[in-house]
Amino acid sequence: MKKNSSLRIPFHYIGKMLTAALLVFLQPVFTFAISHVVCPSCPLSSIKEAVETAEEGDTVIIEEGVYEEHGIAINKRLHLTGRGRAVVDGRDQGEILSVFASGSTVRGLTFRNVGVSYIEDPAAIRLVRCEGCLVADNTLEDTFFGIYLQQSEDCMVRNNRITGRAKEEASSGNAIHIWKGERIRVEGNYASGHRDGIYFEFVDDSEIRGNVSEGNLRYGLHFMFSNRDVYENNVFRDNGAGVAVMFSRQISMLRNTFEYNWGGASYGILLKEISDGEMAYNTFRENTKGIYAEGANRLHIHHNEFLRNGWALDVKGNCLDNRFEYNNFIANTFELTTNSKYNLNTYSNNYWSKYRGADLNRDGIGDVPYRPASLHALIIGKVPAASVLLHSFFMEALDYAERLLPSLIPEQLVDEKPLMKPVRNDTH
Amino acid sequence: MKKIISFVVGDIIRNRIVLAYTAVLLLFSLGLFSLEPHPEKALLSLMNIVLVFVPLASIVFSTIHYYNSAEFMELVLAQPVARSRVLLVEFAGIALALALAFLIGVGLPVLWYEASARGVLLVLGGVMATVVFVALAFLGAVSFRDKAQGIGAALILWFFFALVFDALLLLVLYNFSEYPLERAVLILTMLNPIDIARMMIITRMDTAALMGHSGAVFREFLAGGWGWIAAWMALLAWGGLPLAGAVRIFSRKDL
Numbered sequence: 001m002k003k004n005s006s007l008r009i010p011f012h013y014i015g016k017m018l019t020a021a022l023l024v025f026l027q028p029v030f031t032f033a034i035s036h037v038v039c040p041s042c043p044l045s046s047i048k049e050a051v052e053t054a055e056e057g058d059t060v061i062i063e064e065g066v067y068e069e070h071g072i073a074i075n076k077r078l079h080l081t082g083r084g085r086a087v088v089d090g091r092d093q094g095e096i097l098s099v100f101a102s103g104s105t106v107r108g109l110t111f112r113n114v115g116v117s118y119i120e121d122p123a124a125i126r127l128v129r130c131e132g133c134l135v136a137d138n139t140l141e142d143t144f145f146g147i148y149l150q151q152s153e154d155c156m157v158r159n160n161r162i163t164g165r166a167k168e169e170a171s172s173g174n175a176i177h178i179w180k181g182e183r184i185r186v187e188g189n190y191a192s193g194h195r196d197g198i199y200f201e202f203v204d205d206s207e208i209r210g211n212v213s214e215g216n217l218r219y220g221l222h223f224m225f226s227n228r229d230v231y232e233n234n235v236f237r238d239n240g241a242g243v244a245v246m247f248s249r250q251i252s253m254l255r256n257t258f259e260y261n262w263g264g265a266s267y268g269i270l271l272k273e274i275s276d277g278e279m280a281y282n283t284f285r286e287n288t289k290g291i292y293a294e295g296a297n298r299l300h301i302h303h304n305e306f307l308r309n310g311w312a313l314d315v316k317g318n319c320l321d322n323r324f325e326y327n328n329f330i331a332n333t334f335e336l337t338t339n340s341k342y343n344l345n346t347y348s349n350n351y352w353s354k355y356r357g358a359d360l361n362r363d364g365i366g367d368v369p370y371r372p373a374s375l376h377a378l379i380i381g382k383v384p385a386a387s388v389l390l391h392s393f394f395m396e397a398l399d400y401a402e403r404l405l406p407s408l409i410p411e412q413l414v415d416e417k418p419l420m421k422p423v424r425n426d427t428h
Numbered sequence: 429m430k431k432i433i434s435f436v437v438g439d440i441i442r443n444r445i446v447l448a449y450t451a452v453l454l455l456f457s458l459g460l461f462s463l464e465p466h467p468e469k470a471l472l473s474l475m476n477i478v479l480v481f482v483p484l485a486s487i488v489f490s491t492i493h494y495y496n497s498a499e500f501m502e503l504v505l506a507q508p509v510a511r512s513r514v515l516l517v518e519f520a521g522i523a524l525a526l527a528l529a530f531l532i533g534v535g536l537p538v539l540w541y542e543a544s545a546r547g548v549l550l551v552l553g554g555v556m557a558t559v560v561f562v563a564l565a566f567l568g569a570v571s572f573r574d575k576a577q578g579i580g581a582a583l584i585l586w587f588f589f590a591l592v593f594d595a596l597l598l599l600v601l602y603n604f605s606e607y608p609l610e611r612a613v614l615i616l617t618m619l620n621p622i623d624i625a626r627m628m629i630i631t632r633m634d635t636a637a638l639m640g641h642s643g644a645v646f647r648e649f650l651a652g653g654w655g656w657i658a659a660w661m662a663l664l665a666w667g668g669l670p671l672a673g674a675v676r677i678f679s680r681k682d683l
Contacts, residue, residue: 264641308468331466353469383601384642385609388617390630391472393480394594 019132019154039063047080047088048072062086062109070114074099082108082138090114095122096143102131112141116171123148123177130155145173146194153182157189164193169217169240174199178206186211196222197239200229209233219244220261223251231256238262242287244270251277259285267292268309274299281425284309290332293319302326303425311337311377320344328422329353329372333390336413337377343413347372351419359420370418373409375402432504432514436521440493446529449485453533456481461541468633471542471550474534475629478554479622482530483561484586490522490565491582495575502683511679515566519671523562527555546632553625560621560666561586566674570681593620610645614655621666624659 036058038050047067050060056076064084070093074080078101086108090096092115097106111124123145127133129152136158140146146162149155157176166172175191177199178184184206190213191197197213197220200206208231213220220236223229223245230252236243242261245251251274258268268287275297283305284290290309291301294316302325306312312332315322317340324345329335330353349365350372357366376395379386389395402409440446456477464470497518504514534554538547568581597616601609617623631650649655 264644331469353466379598383605383609385605385613386598386601387643388601388613388623388627388646389594389598390626391475392594392623392626393476394591394598396476397591 033057033059035059035061037061037063038067040065040067051078051080054078062088070094070096072097074101074104077101077103079105080107080109081105082110085110087112090122090124090143092116094120095126096124098126098128099130099133100128102129102133104130105134105136106138107134107136108138110139110141111143114143114145116144116173121145121148121173123173126150127152127155134158135160140175143173145177146175146191147177148174149178149181149184151180152178152184154184155181156185156187158185159188161190162192162194163190166194166217169195172217174222175213175216178203181206185209191220192216196220197236198222200224200226202226204228207231211235212237214238216240220258221245223248227251230254235259236261236268239266241265242267242269244272245274246270246272248274249276253277253279253282255281257283257285258287258290259283261287263288267314270294271296271299279304283307284312289314291315293322295319297321299323300325303423304328305425306330306332306335308332310334313372314338315345316340317342322346323348325349326419326423327351328425330422334374334377336372336374337381338373338410338413339381341410343410347413347415349417349419350415351422352415353422355418355420357418364420366418366420369414369416371403371406371409371414373413375399375409378409429509429513429517432509432517433521435500436497436518437524439497440521440525443493443525445489446525449489449526450529450533453477453482453530454537457534457537461537467542471538471547472633474538475550475553475626475633478534478550479557479626480590482534482554482557483590483622486526486558486561487565487568487582487586488579489526490562491569491578492575493522494518494566494569495578505683512675515570515675515678516671519562519566519674523559526558526562530554530558546629549629549632553629556663556667557621557625560663560670563667563670563674567670567677570674570677589620589622593623597623610642613642614646614649618659618662621663624663624666628656628659 036044036050036054038044038047038060044050047062047069051072051074054060059079059081062082064086066087066089068089068091070090087110088096090113092113094115096111096114106125114122114124124140124143125135126148128150131153133155135147138160140162142164147157162175172195174196175194176186176189179201181203182205184203186198186208188210192215194216195218197216198208200223203226206229210233212235214237216239218240220239221243225247227249232254235257238260243258261268266288268284268290271293273295277299279299279301280303285307286309288310290306290312292314296319299322301322304327306329309332311334312329313336315338317338322345324347326349328351335352335354352370352372355366355370357368359366376399457474460470460473501514505511535551538551564585565582568585569578572578572581617627627650631647650659
């Protein structure tokens with residue numbers, strides 16, 4: 001029986017491989033299809049016209065120039081390719097490109113000026129019910145929503161550069177917005193100046209890799225109701241509220257960097273109602289709060305690096321069965337805070353730079369258990385103005401006494417095996 | 429006038445305790461910077477030394493020195509010199525010597541290892557703390573004829589500013605936590621020179637933890653503009669007012 005289960009075939013991978021194989025093998029067939037060249041001085045000077053005249057599987061090559069167009073709809077499989085700096089300027093008239101046909105590609109184009117509409121949510125590129133589409137190497141400037149995927153599967157969004165000048169949360173859109181999808185890959189994109197950098201809602205079995213999302217008004221990554229997804233090697237920097245991962249199961253969060261997310265309600269990552277995930281080899285640097293966890297269950301959080309955060313961890317009382325292991329907590333103002341008198345999570349084998357115990361038997365593990373929860377952090381949680389006493393002699397003395405004889409901080413919140421030296425993470 | 433200054437400064441610089449104080453500070457700072465792999469953390473630990481140990485050393489040393497040089501002052505006062513001038517010279521001598529000791533003991537290592545804005549701020553804060561506590565020592569010392577009483581007063585003053593004041597502040601914070609306290613707390617911290625110096629340093633150092641609403645108010649107030657000037661004025665007042673008081677008492681006192 002056991003053997004059987006290990007041989008179980010991962011169907012979605014096969015599906016993905018088949019799609020990829022189809023694209024590769026059928027490519028030569030398509031090259032017999034006609035290429036249509038569009039340029040400002042050509043007989044074909046409008047992309048819309050070219051798209052209308054092209055047949056299924058054709059390629060539309062757009063030469064350098066500025067094309068003032070919007071509302072281009074692709075209803076058959078087409079490959080749009082820009083050459084040089086081919087700019088499609090929507091002149092704030094609305095959505096520029098909508099793709100309704102599976103297997104289409106959009107690459108190498110520059111889109112700008114989509115315009116704002118709260119009813120239509122116009123995007124520079126929208127994929128609707130597409131399968132196996134590719135959006136790559138595009139540059140998007142001042143687009144309301146950048147790349148918008150809805151009800152699409154097996155699509156790839158790669159190496160796009162999406163910048164905006166959003167000023168208010170309510171009047172701005174998301175850079176990469178994916179609503180309902182499966183097996184989507186978002187790789188190597190740059191997103192800034194939007195409401196959310198990358199937005200996932202109802203997106204399963206997908207991957208987010210190697211993206212940089214910075215300077216967005218709300219979240220660098222906004223992630224909801226999405227299961228079995230992986231995000232890896234991304235950088236989320238200086239976003240209004242950091243990153244939020246909510247209402248999701250089995251998410252792997254690996255080797256990401258969360259840094260400089262500053263503000264009263266700003267977190268490196270906000271974990272809310274999320275369970276059975278893994279979080280490893282990430283770096284949290286100088287965030288107001290590194291991880292803020294509320295209703296997070298059964299997460300395995302290990303080998304992460306917490307550097308100079310205000311609060312490294314804020315783990316609320318409704319989190320349970322999470323395991324924090326082999327993490328490095330270095331030079332954080334507060335290492336851990338919680339709002340509960342009880343602890344239902346496990347902390348072990350972490351390195352806490354505030355740990356002062358000795359290691360007499362030299363096994364690398366401190367002889368005295370460590371209590372990372374700080375009384376002062378607890379007091380600030382109740383009376384925010386108490387942050388005025390930060391690092392005061394009195395407060396440090398009180399903190400020290402409380403660690404020796406806990407009465408207000410949760411007594412069971414202990415790392416029984418605090419490490420004497422930081423864990424070496426080879427990924428950095 | 430010049431002669432008195434040279435007497436006082438020459439006397440203090442040759443003082444073994446000041447030399448030992450310099451050496452201890454140097455040892456602390458070098459030790460912290462070489463043991464601690466992260467300079468920010470070393471700076472933070474150093475801040476606690478600067479804001480606890482330096483005031484204590486300054487206030488106790490100045491008090492003892494004042495009593496020990498009482499006879500010298502009486503001798504000088506037999507000459508046609510104003511009383512206030514004698515006391516000010518004595519103050520300037522001690523403050524200068526201790527500030528110099530601090531600059532060598534802490535200032536040099538900080539500039540060597542972490543010559544950033546916050547490092548400089550820490551050094552400035554330490555110098556101000558030295559001056560303020562020397563002034564407080566003089567106020568205490570001129571008020572009591574008895575040396576033991578004077579040293580007791582000095583210790584109580586230090587204990588109050590280093591520990592008791594913050595405890596009272598926490599008490600106030602807890603009891604009035606329903607109210608928006610940020611402004612009130614800022615005004616209250618101005619009543620403690622150690623707290624002023626601490627807040628000025630940490631608003632530059634621990635920015636990530638001061639990002640909550642309250643923290644934002646403190647930072648906004650202290651990180652620049654009028655609040656910054658107000659904090660410096662308060663710190664200067666903490667040096668100037670006790671000194672003025674001491675001069676006033678000393679001028680009228682029956683020696």
